[in-house]
Amino acid sequence: MTDPDVDPPKGARPVGRRAGESGTREDILDAALTLFAERGFDGASMRAIADAAGVDPALIRHFFTDKPSLFAAAMAAHSEIPQRMAEAVSGDPGQLGRRVAEAYLTLWDDAELGPVLQGLVRSAVTSEHGGELVAEALFSQMSKVPEVAAAPPEATRGVALAGAHLMGVALARNVLGLSAFTGMSREELVEAVAPSIQRYLSPLVERRASNDDGPGA
Amino acid sequence: MTDPDVDPPKGARPVGRRAGESGTREDILDAALTLFAERGFDGASMRAIADAAGVDPALIRHFFTDKPSLFAAAMAAHSEIPQRMAEAVSGDPGQLGRRVAEAYLTLWDDAELGPVLQGLVRSAVTSEHGGELVAEALFSQMSKVPEVAAAPPEATRGVALAGAHLMGVALARNVLGLSAFTGMSREELVEAVAPSIQRYLSPLVERRASNDDGPGA
Incomplete structure (x- = not known):
């Protein structure tokens, strides 16, 4: 999923972020992964993830439907x-x-x-x-x-x-x-x-x- | 809590109790094991264990010194x-x-x-x-x-x-x-x-x- 044409700087490997995709969806996945890791599946609310990503919770539901789907997508994005x-x-x-x-x-x-x-x-x-x-x-x-x-x-x-x-x-x-x-x-x-x-x-x-x-x- | 002279009902095998020991120390160990399992090591306070065993917290310290020692003793008692x-x-x-x-x-x-x-x-x-x-x-x-x-x-x-x-x-x-x-x-x-x-x-x-x-x- 990472763009093989762009070498990321050594040691600054992006986590859960893929080059060439628009920011918002990826911002949500990054925020989700961070909050799931910090607070656990139950503790990370959709609202907290939305806040961390700087988006409206409705947008998360638009992209990912529900929390389990968001979780699965966040792990998959961790390419x-x-x-x-x-x-x-x-x-x-x-x-x-x-x-x-x-x-x-x-x-x-x-x-x-x-x-x-x-x-x-x-x-x-x-x-x-x-x-x-x-x-x-x-x-x-x-x-x-x-x-x-x-x-x-x-x-x-x-x-x-x-x-x-x-x-x-x-x-x-x-x-x-x-x-x-x-x-x-x-x-x-x-x-x-x-x-x-x-x-x-x-x-x-x-x-x-x-x-x-x-x-x- | 349980009396070793009385056959426990099937499926109610006493946990952490050895025949022939006086009640109080064993009551503390039983209470400790139950609370450590329910609330975790950090969550089970010495006071809560004392309350559950119906003894003064000072008695727990008399027998077991501190929480790590009590924990170790409770697991060992789980014979x-x-x-x-x-x-x-x-x-x-x-x-x-x-x-x-x-x-x-x-x-x-x-x-x-x-x-x-x-x-x-x-x-x-x-x-x-x-x-x-x-x-x-x-x-x-x-x-x-x-x-x-x-x-x-x-x-x-x-x-x-x-x-x-x-x-x-x-x-x-x-x-x-x-x-x-x-x-x-x-x-x-x-x-x-x-x-x-x-x-x-x-x-x-x-x-x-x-x-x-x-x-x-």
């Missing part, structure tokens, strides 16, 4: 997450577990994205409604990768298990700050979990292999 | 958790991963314990202070098993990774209620994660094997 996970899924099947673990844990360690993800997890855990939504936003970014979306049920289940495992690690390391996890480098952690993630994602790899062999697909 | 995890650790080393996964996920699915654990996780995720404490209470029950406590660093790390994985699954299934997890029976879930838990806990098994072989230990 780095699905893009990075999609990159991790493609490539050498034998290193799939390592790449996915590395990509996921890197998102959580990112100075800019990390706090947003932490806020979203807090929101998911405490909200009556946000759980499924936030979890979808967090781990189902991977299920939007076409290869994953087209996968058979046992592969989908594997993606969910890989997601839960990585979420548990991110929770321990980046939310709870447990010393057993903060005391490991990201590389050590990736090394430790990669075989499990590889095992859970193996039905994806097997499918890809059979598609490569088979006609069409 | 089923460490006991069940200890039982899971002993037995056929080849089935260790399966037994630990089964024991852990059974605690979360328990009608009585489940909501307490859910409340504690909410508390850990949202509290500034509770994280390490609650996590310790939740997963380090296993590290109190003598076999685990005496383990070398690589085994301790494996226990942490197994804990994070199982915590991620419990979060997805019992806190967020994600359909990919609620749609699986506990048996299917245990089957799916057991090999990963076994892999993480293998340094424990190897140690046990070498202790069995070696002189003394």
